Amino acid sequence: MTRAALLGGPRAVSHPLPQWPRIDDETLAAVVRVLKSEPLCPVGNTGIQGEFEDAFAEFHQRRFALATNGGTAALMLSVHGAGVEPGDEVICSPFSWGASVACVLQCAAIPVFADISAQTLGLDAASVRSRITPRTRAILPVHIFGAPCDMDGILDVANEHGIPVIEDVAQAAGGFYRGSRLGSLGAFSAFSLQASKNLTGGEGGILVCDDREMFERAMSHGTHPQRLIAELELPEFRRRIDSLAFNFRMHTASAAIAHTQLRHLDGWTEIRNQNAQRLYAAVRDLEYLEFPPLPNPDEGSRHGFYHVPFLYRPGVLPLDRDQFVAALEAEGAPAGSYVKTPLYLRPRLRAHDYIGRDFPWCLGEGSYTYQHGDCPVAEAICETEWQLKASFHEPLPELIDQIAEALRKVGETADEIAAASAGFAAVSRSGEAGT
Ligand SMILES: Cc1ncc(COP(=O)(O)O)c(C=O)c1O
Missing domain, CATH: 3.40.640.10 (Type I PLP-dependent aspartate aminotransferase-like (Major domain))
Structure with a gap:
């Protein structure tokens, strides 16, 4: 089996990302x-x-x-x-x-x-x-x-x-x-x-x-x-x-x-949809991935595909979402997670600290607290979402297939990545203990 790129193996994605913005x-x-x-x-x-x-x-x-x-x-x-x-x-x-x-x-x-x-x-x-x-x-x-x-x-x-x-x-x-x-x-x-x-x-x-x-x-x-x-x-x-x-x-x-x-714009959007659908179809069998439902074209709806979003299903691989995304990035895929923390849990909002003196909350009539549990779906999605951050506005079958391969490879090499990160963690704990 090929070694994970995160551990020094070859990258699954060698195809360059398309240039964006397109300045022709x-x-x-x-x-x-x-x-x-x-x-x-x-x-x-x-x-x-x-x-x-x-x-x-x-x-x-x-x-x-x-x-x-x-x-x-x-x-x-x-x-x-x-x-x-x-x-x-x-x-x-x-x-x-x-x-x-x-x-x-x-x-x-x-x-x-x-x-x-x-x-x-x-x-x-x-x-x-x-x-x-x-x-x-x-x-x-x-x-x-x-x-x-x-x-x-x-x-x-x-x-x-x-x-x-x-x-x-x-x-x-x-x-x-x-x-x-x-x-x-x-x-x-x-x-x-x-x-x-x-x-x-x-x-x-x-x-x-x-x-x-x-x-x-x-x-x-x-x-x-x-x-x-x-x-x-x-x-x-x-x-x-x-x-x-x-x-x-x-x-x-x-x-x-x-x-x-x-x-x-319309031509690019059509191609962005085709590329995303090709990728989703190629990795739909991977149990560690979930796919946000697509808008229904028969109803006249269409995704804009600024990013290609996924959800990570925890517990299938021995990696958490952030380890999974880091391994995918190391393979050369433009992966990242986006929101991470719902906006109302950002410290400045929780502390009503925007431009000072409790402004603008002091002008309102409610108590306006922002707490864990306010929006449970958003909190859960923040834990699992990740996406591909690139503009896929050109036909890119080779790149898409390489990204699909990278997604599969991270699953196949998850055990060795998990073992290596457990080793790193143990080394850094013992390092901390010694200082
Ligand atoms: C959802 C959303 N709203 C608003 C903005 C703000 O746009 P700008 O960066 O052009 O000010 C952004 C920018 O990334 C965005 O993603």
Whole structure:
């Protein structure tokens, strides 16, 4: 049997990972063209930024789009635009990147966490319902790894209570839910265009929405007065034009890159799905793996596959999840685990220590403790999830087959890895005892 790469054996994966972001001649030409002919600091829906915003809004069948310098900024403006005020509560997912909650805190609002569904890894509608209070002002589902949330269930709860939904689509551009693009269903939808994302500008973000009042409220909080003078129509927001807004402008080069990439997004998403399905099919017999259910294409749903997620079934191999992932990485697979700790168990949140003085919790009306056991499904998934972190946007049968081989090999060499790590642990314990 071949030796584990972690113990000095040959790596199972020799095929290079695809280059991402894809910077081809078309992208370079677009960037050079705008750098030579347009202002580097666009302050309106003009030039390449205007073209990108209009194309992105049309792609998602939305009335309005606002480009920003990051997904966090797009989320924060969406939370503000949705009418969330200091001390209000926003229902958040505990299984995400911190920005999905930082955007709420930055609006001086209070995150209240609902549990996730083991099917979608996004917010569970029944749990969301159980967290609604008279102070809930928004619900913020995250399409994590590109997997569509149960939008029907979440929108039902939201509509019953007249609460806006803000979709965090940072990881899910290109995905669909029951015939609708992810990002076309919430009152607001916010995307990240950071370099690793399915659609990228290197850095950047963009929000979309359909309601003029919400859009103008969002825009007035993060845009240059020159743009506000040109584009705001409602007196309520025209009165607020000054230079007190955040500067969340996108760079011209980011708009050129993202605009070029948008034309390819659907094709890439299709290939990402094919690669993920090839891999899942090749390793489905491995008892130490579990597979999050895929959205049903017959219902018009499609995964965005920002990452290819798996769950690790403990107790089958003599390795814990982190040892398993380390062994896989050593084999050359781009493996990692993502969330590890639900957001509400992060020390700063538990201690109400964001910008100091118990702010924004001191503005709320509840007690707002964040405890172990608050969201049991999320806690369990954090223990077992891991994923492949790469963009599989090209046909890659050889790479996929090598990754499948690596997954199999870690299982076959698990005993020797476990024995070696027990040996390392014993040596380091005796070393500690001697100091
Ligand atoms: C789910 C999620 N939301 C929001 C963000 C924030 O986006 P950005 O890094 O562009 O600010 C990210 C970034 O990784 C993300 O993964």
